Amino acid sequence: MTDITPALEIPAHRSRYLARHPLATYVIRRTLTGLLILFVVSVIVFAATQVLPGNAAVQILGRNATPQSVTQLTRQLGLDRSAVAQYTSWLSGLLHGDLGHSLAAHEPVAQFIGDRVRNTLVLAGVAVILMIPLGLALGVVAGVRADRAADHAITGLTLGAIAMPEFVSGALLALIFAVWLKVLPPVSLVAPGSDPLAHPALLVLPVITLMLSGTAYIVRMMRAGVIEAMSSDYVEAAALNGIGRRRIIWKHALRNALAPTVQVLALTVQWLVGGVVVTETIFSYPGLGQGLVQAVQLRDLPTVQAVAMLLAALYITINIIADVAVVLLIPKLRTAQ
Amino acid sequence: MSRAFRWADTWPARIGLIGASCLLLIAFLGPFAAPHSPTALLGAPFSGPTSRFPLGTDFLGRDVLSRVLWGGRTVVVLAGLATIVGYLGGASIGLIAGHMRGGTDAALMRAMDVLLAFPPILLLLVLAAGFGANPVALVAGIALIHIPGIARIIRAATQDASVRGYVEAAAARGERTAAVLYREILPNIWPTLAADAGPRFTVSILLVAAINFLGLGIRPPTADWALMISENRVALTIQPLTIAVPAVMIAVLTISVNLVADAFARSRGVSRGILVRR
Numbered sequence: 031m032t033d034i035t036p037a038l039e040i041p042a043h044r045s046r047y048l049a050r051h052p053l054a055t056y057v058i059r060r061t062l063t064g065l066l067i068l069f070v071v072s073v074i075v076f077a078a079t080q081v082l083p084g085n086a087a088v089q090i091l092g093r094n095a096t097p098q099s100v101t102q103l104t105r106q107l108g109l110d111r112s113a114v115a116q117y118t119s120w121l122s123g124l125l126h127g128d129l130g131h132s133l134a135a136h137e138p139v140a141q142f143i144g145d146r147v148r149n150t151l152v153l154a155g156v157a158v159i160l161m162i163p164l165g166l167a168l169g170v171v172a173g174v175r176a177d178r179a180a181d182h183a184i185t186g187l188t189l190g191a192i193a194m195p196e197f198v199s200g201a202l203l204a205l206i207f208a209v210w211l212k213v214l215p216p217v218s219l220v221a222p223g224s225d226p227l228a229h230p231a232l233l234v235l236p237v238i239t240l241m242l243s244g245t246a247y248i249v250r251m252m253r254a255g256v257i258e259a260m261s262s263d264y265v266e267a268a269a270l271n272g273i274g275r276r277r278i279i280w281k282h283a284l285r286n287a288l289a290p291t292v293q294v295l296a297l298t299v300q301w302l303v304g305g306v307v308v309t310e311t312i313f314s315y316p317g318l319g320q321g322l323v324q325a326v327q328l329r330d331l332p333t334v335q336a337v338a339m340l341l342a343a344l345y346i347t348i349n350i351i352a353d354v355a356v357v358l359l360i361p362k363l364r365t366a367q
Numbered sequence: 368m369s370r371a372f373r374w375a376d377t378w379p380a381r382i383g384l385i386g387a388s389c390l391l392l393i394a395f396l397g398p399f400a401a402p403h404s405p406t407a408l409l410g411a412p413f414s415g416p417t418s419r420f421p422l423g424t425d426f427l428g429r430d431v432l433s434r435v436l437w438g439g440r441t442v443v444v445l446a447g448l449a450t451i452v453g454y455l456g457g458a459s460i461g462l463i464a465g466h467m468r469g470g471t472d473a474a475l476m477r478a479m480d481v482l483l484a485f486p487p488i489l490l491l492l493v494l495a496a497g498f499g500a501n502p503v504a505l506v507a508g509i510a511l512i513h514i515p516g517i518a519r520i521i522r523a524a525t526q527d528a529s530v531r532g533y534v535e536a537a538a539a540r541g542e543r544t545a546a547v548l549y550r551e552i553l554p555n556i557w558p559t560l561a562a563d564a565g566p567r568f569t570v571s572i573l574l575v576a577a578i579n580f581l582g583l584g585i586r587p588p589t590a591d592w593a594l595m596i597s598e599n600r601v602a603l604t605i606q607p608l609t610i611a612v613p614a615v616m617i618a619v620l621t622i623s624v625n626l627v628a629d630a631f632a633r634s635r636g637v638s639r640g641i642l643v644r645r
Contacts, residue, residue, distance in 0.1 A: 079493060201596050202614050338493050342486070
């Protein structure tokens with residue numbers, strides 16, 4: 031993850047400052063490459079949706095296409111202009127905060143997204159807040175007791191949980207808790223404008239579905255980190271010096287297992303970007319992911335493009351924050367450029 | 368147990384092997400055992416189990432048992448194809464980047480970084496928005512998701528092998544680059560590749576199933592386990608079997624393939640193999 035470091039031209043009058051502040055250099059460099067990657071991503075998103083598939087208007091209208099409707103949609107999407115002209119006007123719109131106009135919902139994309147962003151943040155936020163302490167605790171237990179009963183139980187469960195697709199665990203959870211036990215609603219419809227936190231029962235099944243695979247990832251990475259730290263020279267030296275096991279685990283092993291953990295958290299949040307898409311769809315939860323799936327099914331290109339850019343920007347930002355946090359946690363990396 | 372299968376000598380691996388073989392048998396031989404056509408409308412929609420329809424009927428009145436027996440092929444075949452295409456693409460890029468170095472290497476690896484910046488599901492959704500529900504776009508998309516990871520592994524292994532005496536000797540003999548890559552380097556990175564393949568196949572299955580579930584891969588009326596779950600979702604309370612049976616099939620398939628892949632990767636000393644991103 032950290033090897034995205036192309037050489038950058040640094041102006042002479044600033045180079046002394048940057049040489050004295052390697053961390054600042056690193057942050058600036060990562061941010062600039064992040065922006066560059068986001069730019070390339072925007073080209074790919076635009077090309078894959080609007081340029082490569084041939085005449086997008088015909089594709090969108092499908093069987094209902096009449097010559098008139100094709101002409102109208104072609105003009106509405108600006109398909110009669112060159113690909114470069116279409117792209118530049120779309121990109122300049124994005125940069126000015128204009129996300130475009132939804133073809134299916136007949137409203138600005140910004141309005142379509144509004145409530146959904148909050149709903150998704152609530153769902154993902156609750157899931158992350160619950161899965162991080164749970165995953166870290168289980169991972170430490172499994173790592174410290176590696177190859178004993180507790181570890182085998184935890185490792186076996188996580189292998190199963192990781193391999194289960196979200197829509198399968200979601201469907202099975204809905205069957206058990208909504209159909210057979212009748213304690214929770216099978217779908218999580220939230221009325222437009224109302225707060226999902228006001229109806230916690232709606233959130234329970236989607237949150238558990240997300241937690242099943244998310245927690246398993248954290249557990250497995252944390253377990254590997256702890257095992258590595260526990261078998262290191264400094265832990266052995268500490269043990270030979272007669273330091274108690276409890277103190278070794280807390281003061282030495284866990285501290286050094288922290289840096290990989292930050293990467294784990296970043297990976298978990300990145301995984302959530304995809305996880306919410308499926309989870310929201312199976313529970314009909316009106317979030318950004320479910321909105322994106324709907325837009326893709328209806329071939330609502332402006333909405334797909336805007337949401338895709340939003341999610342890609344989020345994904346890249348998490349990546350950069352995680353890389354910088356790791357450098358902060360491991361001082362050795364600050365000078366190892 | 369013979370030596371080639373020493374890695375399977377643990378309980379998780381045994382359970383995984385049995386589960387995966389059963390599910391692959393159902394996926395490929397199931398269609399021959401199906402009592403009815405998977406697409407024929409035979410009875411009232413969402414009727415419960417009867418002697419004629421042991422698992423009841425689905426939302427259009429088709430036989431659920433026949434659809435379950437037919438519905439495994441698509442997932443396994445599409446996931447297998449996507450993994451193979453990903454390996455062909457990733458291995459070519461990795462071999463070229465690792466062997467050529469310099470500008471070619473830098474350009475190829477920067478392209479890989481851009482691919483890694485895409486959340487996998489998002490890439491598949493963007494492709495589906497452009498090309499519609501399309502199995503070819505799905506296979507290509509999943510291959511693209513695998514390519515950067517495979518290319519990085521192969522590139523590192525190639526660079527490692529490139530400085531060995533036999534590779535330098537082959538180059539000094541004046542052998543062509545392609546011959547050096549194929550005869551000297553590829554055999555040496557084979558074990559690394561083999562350990563990596565299982566987890567990647569698991570991820571391919573998960574992605575194919577997710578996209579089919581969203582209705583953006585295999586098109587109706589084809590029988591597909593993931594598609595069956597979304598088609599019959601409205602009947603969760605009336606005819607739960609239409610959802611429970613395909614859900615259990617997918618769960619058993621992915622979990623057993625994952626158990627086998629994990630055991631095999633561990634035996635090759637790759638314990639992190641399972642953490643391939645999805």
